[in-house]
Amino acid sequence: MVEDEKKIAETLRKGLTEQHYEVDVAYDGAIGKKLFDANTYDLAILDINIPLMNGYELARHIRSYNEEILVIMLTAMSATEDKIEGFEAGADDYIVKPFDFQELLVRIRALLKRLHHQPAAGSNILKVGDLVMNLDSKEVSREGRNIPLTAKEFQLLEYFIRNKNKVVSRIDIAMNVWDIDFDTKTNVIDVYVNFLRKKIEKDFSSKLIYTQVGMGYVLKENS
């Protein structure tokens, strides 16, 4: 939850915790972004008018990184244009203040029931074919064989997996895995893709990372 009005934030945090949800709270967009980048969440509750980075931008950042995460906008702005902008930024719901806590609760439940839960409930595991990534233990394996990755390699592979079957451009990767906005002259990404390929493809039968010249890279299972 990203909410700068501490009183509201505290009330919601308390209410949600009582309902056995685990909640992290940030009071500004920059901290919210950092929390999001460092953790794996199911759902985000975002105020729009918050310091440093507004809710729309934050929603867009979240969406560009992961389509699955649910986003609820929570704001005093009730105009239709604001709602539209919220949904266009990727929100799943938009609630206007003041609101009843019970309503927030049922709306959260309605969204969560649509969330595709990963197999092996509770444990954070991502899979593509025979490639398995454990987000808790940070272990990666293929055909059961363990593959040690460095931090950056792991982040890059995680980004690929979360966007499997989708061509991601170098700019997408630069923004989401590194924190560079625009830097034509670096080739870190190419180098790291090369590192990854050596580790997750070289001693195995099938390819995983394909390059689309002039477009970017895709991680996919076959052909």
Place this chain on the structure above:
Amino acid sequence: MVEDEKKIAETLRKGLTEQHYEVDVAYDGAIGKKLFDANTYDLAILDINIPLMNGYELARHIRSYNEEILVIMLTAMSATEDKIEGFEAGADDYIVKPFDFQELLVRIRALLKRLHHQPAAGSNILKVGDLVMNLDSKEVSREGRNIPLTAKEFQLLEYFIRNKNKVVSRIDIAMNVWDIDFDTKTNVIDVYVNFLRKKIEKDFSSKLIYTQVGMGYVLKENS
């Protein structure tokens, strides 16, 4: 859509049809139930106070039959208890009348994007006849057969598809696909149209790209 106020029903039906949604309308709950039992829908829009079977019951009926179908409650009842009952009956969203049609639209889109994990209206797949272009995976296929395209070929085809049935001049193409403003002496466009024709027409039964001498090119389905 189940809505007994015919004026509202008609307005919404028209608006949604314009957005290329296919809509069936019932004016009471009993007919609504019969329609659901006989068809396969993606989403239901339900008024609550409707004759013969109210919206809550109908929502429960739909839910008991199919968890996947998305349900939006559309009603004048704005009390939190009503909303809670709506969500408990299985609704995915609850909109209070009067509301802005645009808001309904973005809420529908927000829900549909969660469905099937894949496309709905306003999504990332473009089609013309049996030609399918996936903007995420950057894959293009005809008759189910995959057709690899280079970046420029892909951009050019995308431009044609987005302007289907419209004659686009070489200048239009030059400005939108290449970034050249005016350059009489290059024939890149002709060459690329030729590349495209070889890939997307040569081994298939019907033409797609037609030349309008002195005007430009059109992409269209038949004749």
Place this chain on the structure above:
DNA sequence: AAAACGGTTTAATTTCATTTTAATCGGTCC
């Protein structure tokens, strides 16, 4: 404090696909 180390980034080189140019061919309209 210096050295060693693992990880990350930069830079330079090689390789190769894509893009563009340019020349030729074929048909159509005066």
Place this chain on the structure above:
DNA sequence: GGACCGATTAAAATGAAATTAAACCGTTTT
């Protein structure tokens, strides 16, 4: 026939990606 317009082809130019080595940087070890 000649001029015009587009289609087609091959060759040349360009630029993107892979690969390698070396520099850099922060942390830990000596």
